[in-house]
Amino acid sequence: MSEEQNSRLYNENNDYGERDYAPRKPGKKKKRKESGGHVGRRILQVLGTLLLVGLCTGAILCCFAAVYIKTVIIPEAGAVDLSQFAVGENSVMYYMDQDTGNYRELVTLAAEENAEWVNYEDIPEDLINATVAIEDRRFWEHNGVDWKRTAAAILYMFTGQDIQGGSTITQQLIKNLTQYDDVTVKRKVIEIFRALQFDKDYTKETTLEWYLNFIWLGDRCRGVGAAAMNYFGKPVQELTLAECASLISITNNPTIYGPYSDAVFTNSETGEQKTARDKNKERQELVLWSMLDQGYITQEEYDEAVAQELVFDRAAGESTPSTIYSWYEEQVISDVKDDLKAQYGYSDEAVSLLLTRGGLSIYTCVDPDVQAQVEQIYSDRTNLDYTSSSGQQLQSAITVIDNETGNLVGIAGRVGEKTGNLWMNFATDSKRQPGSSIKPLSVYAPAFEMGLISPISVLDDYPHEVMGGRPWPVNVDGRYRGLVTVRQALSNSYNTVSVRVLADLVTPENSFNFVEEHFHLDLEDGVEIGGQMKSDIGVAPLSMGGLTYGVNTRDMAEAFAVFPNGGLYQKSRTYTKVTREVDGVETVLLENQPESEAVLKSETAYYVNSILREVVTRVNTSGNFDSGMAIAGKTGTTDDKYDRWFVGYTPYYTAAVWVGFEQNERVPASGNPALKMWTLVMSGVHEGLEDRKFSEPAGLTTVTYCLDSGLLATDYCRMDPRGDRTARGTVFQGDAPTEFCTSHTAETTVTVCLDCPILDGNGEETGLYHLAGEFCPEESRQEVSLLGYQREDVGGASAEDAKYFLGVTQEAGPCTVHTTAQPDPDLPFDPNQPWDPSDPWNPNTNPLDPTGQGGGGAADPGQEDPDAPQGGETEDPSGTDPIINPETGRPYGY
Template structure:
C-alpha cells in the first residue's frame, strides 16, 4: 500500500483569497499617523508653551507693564522779568541743557497738528486699545523672516518708548511694550496720550516737543501754526536728520543724480502727510490744495547755522544765583541744582530792568568805551553793578568788551579786588559817626601818623599834607592820615566787626601766605583799603546802597522767586520776595554821609562822575600800586559800583579816575529824563559856624585867619553842636607896612610883623592906619608859620621904628595978605611959597561951577589965576 504522507505532500494545499490595498492609500495612512502624532505633540507643546508664556507674562511682563504718567519732560526753564509799563511778568529767556523743551497742554495744540500726527504715525489711533494688531502681526512676520523687529508701533507705544528711553530691539522689549501700551491705554485718555507724545518727541535742532520746535522753525507759538506748518512740523519726527528743515545732509539719487536738501525732503514728506489727511477725510480738497501751495517761511535761511545761545552778564548771574541758592537752601547737589535750572521746567522771576541792562551793555560791550592798554599789552577791564532802592540788581556787566562765551569769569561778582579809599565810608566814617565818635565838624590832623622805615606814613595822593581839617574835608579830599586816626580811635576790631556784620562784606581773620599770617585787622587794610583778598563789585554796590536807603541793608537779589509746576500746581522753590532789610545805620549817620559824599562829587576827588541836573554822591578809590580804581556812587534812584583794572594786576596810568568816567557814561543814560531830587530830609538840624582848625564854634579870631576864611557853615543835629568856642585862634596886631619874607625874599601871604610901638593905630593924615588884627593859631600845626609863636619869633615892625614928627597946623589960604607978613604960610604949610613970585601965592580954589561953554574963560578978565598949591591934606 502506498504511504499517506506521500499523498499529502504530493497534492497542493488550497488557501483562502485576500483583498490587497494600493500603495497610495498605504502612504496616506502612514502620513496621517505621523501628522496626527505631530499635531498631538504640537498641541501638547503649545499648551506647555502657553503655560510657560502665561507664567512668564504674569511673573515677568505684567509687573513691569504698568507705567505711571509722571514723565520727566526734561522741561526748559524760563526766566521772566517785569514789564515796567504794565507791571506784569513777561517771558525773557528760555534756558535748556541737553534738551530744549517747552511744555504745552492739549488745548494749546492745533487740531490740524493732532490730525497730521494721527494720519502719518497711527491712523487707527482713536480706534485701537493701545496696540494696532494688524501692524503688530506685520512686525512678527518680519521677526520670523529674520529681519529687524520694527514697525507696528502705535503712538501710545512710541510715547512709552520715548518716556522710558527703552530703545533695545528684543522680543522681551516688544512684548513688554505691547502689554504696557494696553495697560496705559486703559488708564489714560487719548487726549492725554497725544498731549504727552507731542511734548516728548524729538524734532531736530535740539528741539524736544512741538512747542519748542514751532518757535525754533517758524518763530511762532504752536497754537498759531497753519495747516501747512503743522504737516511740515510733524514730518520731521520720522527722521530729523533727513527731514529737518535745517538739516545740512545732502542726498544724491543714484539713478537721476538729483541732490536733495533737508528743506526739499521736508516739503516732500509734508505733502505726503497732507495727502494722508485728505485720504482719511481730515481735510477737504480745497484745504489740501491751499496747504500744498502755501510757502513755508522758516526763521533761518537754509544755509544759516543756528546761533549758539550766549547769555548776557545779567542772565548768567541769575543762573548762577539760582544754582547756588538751590544748593544752600534746598540741599541739592551742585549737579542736581544745575540740572534743575536748565531742565527742570523752572520759572525764574528776575529783577532785571531790561532798559537799564541795555544801557549797561551799550557801554560795556564796546571795548572802545575805555582804552588804557597796560605796559604789557593787556586791555583795560571793568565791571559794574546797579542796584535800586528795593535791593534789586537791575543791571550789571562782568567785563568790558563783547561777551563771546558762557560761564566765563564775571568780574562783577566772581572776583575780589582791593577797594582802596572806597572802603573808608564803610569801615571808618560810617561806623564812627554811628558810634558818636565823630561828626562832619570833627577836626583831625592831615599829617603823618607815624614814621615807618624812615618814611612818613601814610602818604596822601597827591603827596601833600593839609594840617588840621574837618572830617567833612577829609572825606572830600580822601585824606589817608585822617582815616587812619579815626580808625585807631575807634579800634580795628570794632571796624572789622561792623564791615562784616553790618555791611556783610567778608574780611579775612587769619590767612597763611608763604609762612606769614595775614588778616584784615590793621589800619592799612581797614582805613586805606589794602585788604588781604579784596571785595567784590556786587558787595560794594550793596553796601553803599545803605546810604540812600536811610540806613537799611538789603541783600542784593537778581530774582524774586523760583517756582516749579508739580501736579498742575506751581510750587515755590526759592523765595526772595521779602526785602524789608536790616537797619544798620541811623538816619543821622546817613544824612551826614550823604552830605559829605555829595561834596566828593561836586568839588572833591569824584568830579568826573557828575551828572548834569542830578544829585550824585559817592567815593573814589585807588590802591597804593594803582592797580585798582573804583567809584561807588549813588543817586536817589540807583546805586552803582564800578571797578577798573587789568585781569592780571598792573599799574593803571590815567590822568583821572577811569572808574568815575565809566560810572558817568552808564549812569547819565540811566538817569536821562528823571527829575532831580535830593536824599531824605532830616529834622532837628542847626546851622552853626565851625572853625576848621578846632571843630568848635567859630570866634572872631577864626574869621580873621590870614590863610583865608577858616570858618565853615555846617548843619548839625542839635546834640552834635559844639558847646565851646574855638580856643585855637587868638587875635594879634600886625603892621601891614612890614610883611614877613620867606627864604627867597618874597612876602608870605597874609603874614606881617607884629605891630610895634610907633605903628599907626589911628587915623593919621600922613600915613593912615597900618595896624590890623589877624587870627593866628595858638598851637603848632603843619601850617606852623601861621601861629602866634612864629610871629613872635619874627619880631615887631621894621618900618615904624621911631615916633612920627608932629604935623604942622593946616593953613587957610583965604587969610593971605601980601602986605601983612604975619598972614604968610610957612614952608611946611605951603611948600614953595615965595613972596617975590606971585605964582606961589596961596589962593582959594574956585567954587565948583557948571562947565563953561567953549570960549568962556574962568576968573577975572585979563588975569590968570595961579595954579593952586597942593594942600597939606593931599598924600599924592
C-alpha cells in the same frame, strides 16, 4: 637611626626646604614634658580668653557703631526723592514789564550743558548692557550695594591706598544727584545706606534711566540723549553696538576718551602718540570684550563691532554754537544754582539738569531798560580803549541796584562784546582792592554812628606816625594841610585823617566788626599766605582799603545803597522766586524774600550823603546829569594804581564800578576811568526821571563854627591872617558845639606891622608879618588872631598851616622897618632932629618960628598955648627963650 636618615626624615616633613639636623647632645636631664591634654587645656584657655576679649571689644565697637549710625549716618542718609528732580520741559526766565506789572518771557534756558531726556524704553538694549558690563556687572543681582566690591574698597583703605572703587551704578547716581561726594569713610557709609534705601524705593530700570540721563559725557553733554546727537548726529535709539560701546566709554574720563577732546598722550618709553579718539577706540574694545565675556553679545557681534569704523559728527576740537547769555542772565543762573544746592543739597550735575530740563519758571529782578543801558556802554570797547604794556586790555565791571527794592537790576562783568558763556565775571567772581572807596564804610560811618565825630569836627591832616623811617601816611598829592574839618577830609579823601579817626577813635577791631555786621562785607580776620599772617583787622587795611582779598562790585553796591536808603541794608536779589508745575499745580521751589535790616541811624546816613555829594560836585559828574538830581559817591585808587573805583548813588539807584587789568598792572588812563564808566551808564539810566533829593531827618540845626577848632566861632576867628575862618554848618542838635573856639583867643591875638612881612628861606613873603613895634605907624598896624595849637612833630613833616601858629610870629620878632619915630607930616619940623636953641631962625630947629621969618612966639600970636602951664609964664622975661616941656623935650604947644 643614622644622622643622615634623621636629616632626610626632617626634610620630607618640612615645607621650608633643607637645613642641617643635629642629634641631641648628651647633657642635663630634661624636665618631663607635660601631657598632651594639659597643653591642650592651656591652649583652649588662651584661645577662650582671646575670644572673650574679642567678643567684648567687638560688642563695644558695635555699640559705638550702632550709636554713630543712628545719630550721624541715618539722619544724613535720608532717602533720595526722584520727584524733586522731575525733568522734561525747558526752563524759562521771566521779567516784569514795568508799564503793566505783568511778567514777560526773558529767555529760555539751555544752560551751559546740552541735555535731552530719554525714557528707559527708548534706550537701546546694547547701551544698557554695555553700561552694566563695564560699570557694574552684578547690577541686576545686588540690592544697590555690591558687597564684594565694597570689601575690596575697604581692603584698599586698610592697605593705605585711596578709598576708591566699590561704587555701583546706584551709588554713582546718588552721588551725581547730591553734592555729598567727599572721599571719606563717612561718605562711603552714607552712600551705602542711601543706595540700599534707593534700591528698595525704585526699580532697576528707573535707576538705569536716571543714571544714563545724568552722566557727564563731555563737550557740554549731560546724558546719553544729548551725547548721541552731539557725537554721532543721530538719536540714541539709532546707535549701533559699536557706537553704544564708544559712547559709554566717554563717561570714564571725557578729557581722555571724548572724541572731540584735543588731548594728546605720549608713551614715555616708545614716544608713540595717541589722540583722544585713539583712547576712545581702546576703551570701546574693552567695553565690547566685557560684554562678550559676560554673555551680552556673541563672538560674531563682538568682531563686527570692533571692525566698524566710528564716524563722529565733528572734527576733534571743533566747537558748536550755543546760546549766549547776557551778564544778567548768567548771574541769575549762578544765584539759582547756589540756592538750590544750599536748600536741597543737590549736586552741580543735578542742578544743571534741573535748570536745563526741569521745567522751571524763574522770575528775575532785571530792569530791561537799565540792563540795556549797561550793555550798550559795556559792549563798546571804545569807551575804555586802553592797553597795558604787556598787551592786556583794560577791564571794568558794574553792578546797579534799585535803592527802593534792593534788587540787582543791571550788571556787566567785562568790557567788550560778550561772545561766550562762563567768562570771568569781574562784577561778582573777582575781588579787588577798594582803595579809598572803603573809607565811608570802615572809617566815617562807624565814627558818626558812635558819636565820635560830626562833619564839622576838626582833625589834623598830618602824619600819624613814622613807618619805615618816613612819615606815614601820605596823601595822594603829597601835601599836609594841617587842621581840617571831617567834611574836608572825607570829600578830599585825606589818608591822614582817615588813619587818625580809625586808629585813635574807632579802633581797628570796632571797624572790622562794624563793616562785617552792618555792611556785610566778608573781611579776613586771619590767614597765612606765603608764610606770613594776613588780616584785615588793622589800621592800614581798613583806613585805606588794602584788604587781604578785596571786594567785588556787588558787595560795594549793596553796602553803599545803605546811605540813600537812610541806613537800611538790603541784600540784593536777581530773582524773586523759582517755581515748577507738578501735576498741573505750580510748586514753589525757591522763595527769595527781600532781606532788609536797619544798620545805621538816619543821622549817620544823612552826614555821609551830604559829604559825598561834595565829592561828586568836585569831580563834576556830568554836571549832576545836567539837572538838579542829587548825586553822591566816592572814588577809590590803590597806591599802586592797579585798581580804580567809583561807587555812586542817587535817590533812585546805586552803582559800583571797578576798572583794572585782569593781571595786575598800572592803569594808564588819566583821571578816573571808573567815574567815566559810571557816568556813561547812570546818565542814561536816569534820563527822564524826576529830580530828587536825599531825605533829611528831623533835628538839624545850623551853627557858625571855626574851621580850625570845630567850636563856636568868635570875632577872633575872623581875625586870622588867612581871612575869615568861620563857616556855617548843619549838624544834628546833639552834635552842635557848645564851647567857643580855643584856637583863636585873646591870648593868641597880636598886633603886626603890615609894612614888615615875614619872609621864607627863599626870600618870598609868607603872608605873615612881624609884630608891630613902638614906632610902627597906626595905619600899618593890624590885629590878627593866630593859631594857638601845639603839634607834635612826626618825622620832620611840615603842614601848610604851621606858619600861622602863634609861635612862628613870636619867633620872628618885632618890626624891622620902623625902628625910630616917624615924622608927623602935620608938624613944621622933623621930630627926629634935636632942637638947637643956638639957631633960633632955623624952622627945623626952632618950633617957635615955623615961618622962618625970625623972632619967637607962637605960630598964632593971638592964640594962647593950650599946653602952657596954668598960672605961669610961657617964655622967659627976655622974650626969646621958650619954656621946655620936660616930657617931650619940646616947647609947650609942640
